[in-house]
Amino acid sequence: MKSKITLKKIAKEFDVSISTVSKALKDSHEISEEVRERIKAFAKYYNYKPNSLAVNLRNQKTKTIGVIIPQIVHHFFTKVISGIEHIANENGYNVMICLSNESYEKEVLNMDMLESGIVDGIIVSVAKETEEKEDYKHFKQLIDNGLPLVLFDREIPEINCNKVIVDDFGGGFLATKHLMNISCKRIAIITTPDHVMVGKIRKEGYIQALTENNFPIQEELIIKVNEKYDITNQIQKLFDQANPPDGIFAVNEIYAATVIKIAQKRNLKIPDEIAIMGFTDGLISEYTTPSLSAVDQHGYTMGEKAMELLLDEINYQDSDYKYNTTIIETDLKLRESTKKQIISY
Amino acid sequence: MKSKITLKKIAKEFDVSISTVSKALKDSHEISEEVRERIKAFAKYYNYKPNSLAVNLRNQKTKTIGVIIPQIVHHFFTKVISGIEHIANENGYNVMICLSNESYEKEVLNMDMLESGIVDGIIVSVAKETEEKEDYKHFKQLIDNGLPLVLFDREIPEINCNKVIVDDFGGGFLATKHLMNISCKRIAIITTPDHVMVGKIRKEGYIQALTENNFPIQEELIIKVNEKYDITNQIQKLFDQANPPDGIFAVNEIYAATVIKIAQKRNLKIPDEIAIMGFTDGLISEYTTPSLSAVDQHGYTMGEKAMELLLDEINYQDSDYKYNTTIIETDLKLRESTKKQIISY
DNA sequence: ATATTATCCTCAAACGTTTGCGTAAAAAAA
DNA sequence: TTTTTTTACGCAAACGTTTGAGGATAATAT
Structure with missing residues (x-):
């Protein structure tokens, strides 16, 4: 393993001081053109790279x-x-x-x-x-x-x-509003536990949209997924209810894609029997069948x-x-x- | 903006040398327990962190x-x-x-x-x-x-x-072999231009599998996607042929997912009319409908x-x-x- | 010839660490 | 008391760079 070339070694090679080398490599006018060019050629040939640890230490950035x-x-x-x-x-x-x-x-x-x-x-x-x-x-x-x-x-x-x-609040609001606009009557949300702030705030947007439009807030339509356990099982429950939702807002892509899989398994028609909104920037959304409407996170x-x-x-x-x-x-x-x-x- | 605390500053504070501080912080027996503890407490209080630029420069790693x-x-x-x-x-x-x-x-x-x-x-x-x-x-x-x-x-x-x-060759071989095993007769490949080595080698695996089993190599079944242009359009051509394939091996996830979308648009039944294999580790595969069989890249x-x-x-x-x-x-x-x-x- | 200026280079400190060696003072042994 | 040992610290170099100040020599001006 060859050891790296440094200013010191170049200096020794030309029998000049380290500062001469440093300045030559920076094209300083303080160094004669002849010496400058010779040093630069040498450095280039040996692929000299300033040690950034040293440079950074010196420059304090x-x-x-x-x-x-x-x-x-x-x-x-x-x-x-x-x-x-x-x-x-x-x-x-x-x-x-x-x-x-x-x-x-x-x-x-x-x-x-x-x-x-x-x-x-x-x-x-x-x-x-x-x-x-x-x-x-x-x-x-x-x-x-x-x-x-x-x-x-x-x-x-x-x-x-x-x-x-x-704008998680606005996103949750928009998504929910959109589901209402396509005439969903029972809109569920699949979100995270409240300690995950973005999930909590998206849920608040959802609640605001419901409230503003005189939809009741129903706890059985709010699923808080604990990722330590099987996601599919937790989401399933939404569909096992006596009166299942006809619109679902999932706060991330995986939850939304999982909903699609579940709905398909139950032979529910998307979006006619169940409409789904995600919240994501992800790639999956484009390739699911049907492709997934989502709040774009930019x-x-x-x-x-x-x-x-x-x-x-x-x-x-x-x-x-x-x-x-x-x-x-x-x-x-x-x-x-x-x-x-x-x-x- | 407070400037960061250094060994030097701690040394000045206690009116000792820098090396004393350094050694104290490393619990050296060379330093008396009393001084050691006082310095450590002080350093902890001021949240001292050794500057890694300096440490690395010194240690040469x-x-x-x-x-x-x-x-x-x-x-x-x-x-x-x-x-x-x-x-x-x-x-x-x-x-x-x-x-x-x-x-x-x-x-x-x-x-x-x-x-x-x-x-x-x-x-x-x-x-x-x-x-x-x-x-x-x-x-x-x-x-x-x-x-x-x-x-x-x-x-x-x-x-x-x-x-x-x-093992790109083996992967390509396996994928193609699998398509043959589920009785595909015309197996196409969607790959990259030859300069992308992994695509090229996967194609070689494909060719090997065909050859070994006396399938003809047909140029019209080999699509080399140029990503500078629209991917869907290039893949479409495969289906416009007089005698379209009944099995497709796509060398990556996006190509494979795109094939699914195209097949669906043309109302082709997957996998009965057209079977599809991808080559990926990706997330999309799990969430497409139907979900995508693929060579696992690990x-x-x-x-x-x-x-x-x-x-x-x-x-x-x-x-x-x-x-x-x-x-x-x-x-x-x-x-x-x-x-x-x-x-x- | 002397003073001034330009040219070309070196010195040395600084960035913040680490660490082997040296040493004064204190403690222990003789 | 003198010698030896131990304890507890400081010195200084090194890692590789940058840069202002200074200095020797050569060129130019007076």
Whole structure:
């Protein structure tokens, strides 16, 4: 294993000082053209690359940002990452991705590591377990340490920092309203336990839509899926009721796709007997049969926006920085699972 | 913005030397218990974290590895990453993910950056554009620089390094054989242009299966999709033929899912009139109707294996390291899109 | 010839760690 | 009391880079 070439070695080769080499490689006018060119040629030949650890240590910045996401096997998060990457690269930043796997402990570990000077800022979507524990001291610590932080999608109200969230309330409202518009009479929701904020808020949008239109709120139409157990079984129950729903709003893609599978197994006609709305950016929706109508989360835009906010804070010089919460509006991607005659909007 | 706390600042606070602080924090017996405890308490209170740039510079290693993948919005790659993360974290390594977006230029850029000392090793799946250009000098350079490299999935024969690939030939063979076993008579393949190696090799498996069983090779049954144009249109042509196929092997999930959509639009019964096999690890397959039979790529296993090989090379002391190519065997995940009576195996 | 300026290079500190070695003072042994 | 040992800390170099200040030599101006 050849050891890497450094300024020192080049300097020794030409019998000049390290600073001469450094300056030559940066095309400094302080170095004669002849020496400069010879050094540059040599460096190029030996594929010299400045050691970024050293450079970063010296410059006290790394041009790298860290991203902590709960899962990567999830289309929404990969879209967000693409958006982050896009803006980051445009601005000469690299992206380091870490996974929390929805675990509090891994989230803390990752943050500890990122806090040690390798990144100029951090973008995080909170792990479910952290939301459940409501233990946010690692975030407070991060901010205390002066490291710029942006939260996206799953945010924490009590933490003061830049945020970008989707309009979950509006999305839930829109989805439910749409089901009403295609004349569904009993509209169910399949959501997460309340500690998952986005699920809770989407549900609130659902409730608002019902209330506004004088639909009763019926507990038996609200399924809170516990992912520790079989999802299909929990959703099944909705169809076993005496008076099953004719419209379902599922707060994510997997729940929605599962509903389709169940409905098909029971020979229910989609969307005529049961209409289905999802909430997703995902790929599955396009390929189910029927394809799935969904609230579009605009993950890519979200990533872009998060990175922009982070850059904003990184580049801000003064101490009176003002945090911003950007809300990404949702809209509906209507496909086949709700394709009935639309009555009104 | 508070500036971060360092050994120097702690040292000044206690009026001791930097080394005393460093040693105290590492519980060195060289430091008296009293001083040790006071320093540790102080450091903990102020949330001291060693600057990893400095530590890494000093130790000449970073406990971080870099991964370059062509796309992240692709379930196979996310699975691989999960596998890599798993083994990496188990061994105290962090993972830095970079996207090449299938672009040669971005691949080179990412490698340049990773080569600058921030990682102890690199795992790469080659970008399509690079395969097309057949320009691999950045890989050669990397190896020349002595940085451990593992290629996965899309490999380069002429580059000498650790590799982990799926048995694409075997997969293609198995898939085709299975279609024959459910009595398909005209079996088509939807693949990539030949410069995408995995597509090419899967096709070779397909051809082998046909040949072995005295099926003719028919050019009109081989579709090479150019992703620059509309995928659906290109695949459609298969069905417009005078004598359309009754079995289709698609080399990836999107192609396969697209076939389902097309078949449905044409009211072809799956699998009776047309059976479909995919090649994927993806989520879509489970949720299409009918669900999709596919060659399982074992992405997670692949990631684990790649990371293990990388660690192997990183930890190898002597200079006689021997490279290894691990082949991940494929198997079939049979679902509804080929659910006919199986004749024999 | 002397003073001034331009050219080309080196010095040295700094970024924040780690760690082998040296050493003063205190404690123990002779 | 003197010698030896132990305890508890500091020194300084090293990792690889950047950069302002300074210095020697050569070129130009006076």
